[in-house]
Amino acid sequence: MLPSQYSARMRGRGPQEAEFNLVLALLEDAIHCFKKYRFAKADSAREMYVEAREWFDSNDRTWPFSFENVCMILGIDPSYLRQGLRRWEEREASAPKPPRVADLPLPDFTDVDDAIVAPAV
Numbered sequence: 001m002l003p004s005q006y007s008a009r010m011r012g013r014g015p016q017e018a019e020f021n022l023v024l025a026l027l028e029d030a031i032h033c034f035k036k037y038r039f040a041k042a043d044s045a046r047e048m049y050v051e052a053r054e055w056f057d058s059n060d061r062t063w064p065f066s067f068e069n070v071c072m073i074l075g076i077d078p079s080y081l082r083q084g085l086r087r088w089e090e091r092e093a094s095a096p097k098p099p100r101v102a103d104l105p106l107p108d109f110t111d112v113d114d115a116i117v118a119p120a121v
Helices: 003-011 015-036 043-057 067-074 078-094
Strands: none
Touching: 015 043, 015 067, 015 078, 043 078, 067 078
């Protein structure tokens, strides 16, 4: 990149770009929380899903960082994004889940013979 190209590129950057990136990061985080914590068992993690879900479902436009306003700033159709999140949620809910390590049965070691244990050196 030539110095003239760099300076021309930097001239186009203004406070709007930083604000746009902030709003984009807000939406990305909400989607991340929605997907990551959708099937969480812990209350604190589940709460993050619920908060994200409520934010997506809200039609509020009075708050500057409401879902509707964020979509407007980013040029995204909020109904289309909601529909995509619902489809993802339905698909994930119906997909078979592999067992987690915590769900696997543990072997019963109560009948272990003491002779199996290696002698102390």
